[in-house]
Amino acid sequence: EPEVTQTPSHQVTQMGQEVILRCVPISNHLYFYWYRQILGQKVEFLVSFYNNEISEKSEIFDDQFSVERPDGSNFTLKIRSTKLEDSAMYFCASSRSTGIGVLAFFGQGTRLTVV
Amino acid sequence: RKEVEQDPGPFNVPEGATVAFNCTYSNSASQSFFWYRQDCRKEPKLLMSVYSSGNEDGRFTAQLNRASQYISLLIRDSKLSDSATYLCVVNGQKLVFGTGTRLLVSP
Numbered sequence: 211e212p213e214v215t216q217t218p219s220h221q222v223t224q225m226g227q228e229v230i231l232r233c234v235p236i237s238n239h240l241y242f243y244w245y246r247q248i249l250g251q252k253v254e255f256l257v258s259f260y261n262n263e264i265s266e267k268s269e270i271f272d273d274q275f276s277v278e279r280p281d282g283s284n285f286t287l288k289i290r291s292t293k294l295e296d297s298a299m300y301f302c303a304s305s306r307s308t309g310i311g312v313l314a315f316f317g318q319g320t321r322l323t324v325v
Numbered sequence: 326r327k328e329v330e331q332d333p334g335p336f337n338v339p340e341g342a343t344v345a346f347n348c349t350y351s352n353s354a355s356q357s358f359f360w361y362r363q364d365c366r367k368e369p370k371l372l373m374s375v376y377s378s379g380n381e382d383g384r385f386t387a388q389l390n391r392a393s394q395y396i397s398l399l400i401r402d403s404k405l406s407d408s409a410t411y412l413c414v415v416n417g418q419k420l421v422f423g424t425g426t427r428l429l430v431s432p
Contacts, residue, residue, distance in 0.1 A: 243419070253369060253412065253422040266418055301368055303420075309356065314420055316368040 212236045214317035216302050222323045223292055231287045231320045233302030242285045243303040243314065244277065246270070253301065259285065260308075292324045326351045331413050331423035338430055342403045346426045348396040348413030357416035358389050360398050362409045363425060369412055372398075403430045 215234045223229050235242050244256040257267040259277055276288045285304075289296055299321050305314040331348045338344045350358075358375035373380065375387040375396050386399040396413055410425040 245420075245422075252424040253363075255419050255421065258419055299366070308418065312357065312416070313359075313371060313374070314416075315371070318368050321366075 214302055214304055214315055216300075216317035216320050218320060219318065220321045220323070222325060225294060225324055226291050229289050229292055229322065231289075231300050231302075231322070233285045233287075233317055234283050235285055235302065235304030236315060237283070239304035239306050239315075241265075241305045241308055241314075242277075242279070243305075244287045245301045245303060245316075246298040247301065247319075248295075248298045256287070289322075292322075294324050297322055297324045327423075328352060328421045329413055329415050329423035331426050333424055333426060335427040335429050338403050338428070340403055340405060340430055340432055342430075343399065343401045344403055344428060345400075346398045346411055346413075346428075348398075348423055350394050350396070350413075350415045350421075352415065352417055352421075353391075353394060355415045355417050355421075358396050359414040359416070359420075360385075360387055360396075361412040361414050361422075363412055364409050369414075369422075372411070400428075403428075405430050405432065 217232045242259045247253045257271045258265045274290045299319045301319045302317040303314045360372040361369040362372045363369045375389045377389045379388045384401045388397045408430045410427045412425045413423040415421045
């Protein structure tokens with residue numbers, strides 16, 4: 211069964227450093243998403259991406275964040291200068307389309323720890 | 326008002342019990358509705374979509390009431406393996422998650 215894969219599974223970084231989280235969405239999917247979940251809190255939307263551009267972003271997704279699809283398979287989330295409060299589980303998701311009944315599938319997540 | 330609201334629980338039930346979770350959503354323009362399951366420190370996994378007509382998948386039954394903006398999930402004959410957090414998810418242009426309801430099924 212096709213799945214969304216994310217690397218690394220766990221990343222520890224020092225405050226102020228840049229991190230890049232990587233995702234390989236399901237191959238025939240066209241819509242890509244990043245979500246995050248701070249420990250003990252709910253899953254929060256960060257950004258959606260379609261046709262090589264951001265289609266929607268939340269207020270969490272400020273200038274420190276960027277997304278890119280550098281080739282035909284990878285979808286990356288970059289945090290330019292990490293803060294302690296960026297520590298969270300980051301989930302990538304993909305879907306074939308958007309609209310009624312469309313299913314999104316999640317990767318296993320990258321646990322980011324900022325120290 | 327929160328976009329998607331759930332009772333965080335935990336719901337502690339014995340094996341074999343029937344348990345029901347409820348969820349309300351604020352955006353009347355929402356188009357799709359889902360229940361996801363999340364195990365501790367794992368990714369959300371789709372449990373089932375929710376339709377106005379109601380839908381059933383084995384021991385799980387989901388129901389949507391658009392007029393009241395209310396979604397429910399019923400689990401019959403609970404198993405130990407049902408212990409998890411159940412996330413109510415609403416889709417307009419993006420998935421919006423509730424905080425989740427934690428279920429603990431004990432022997």
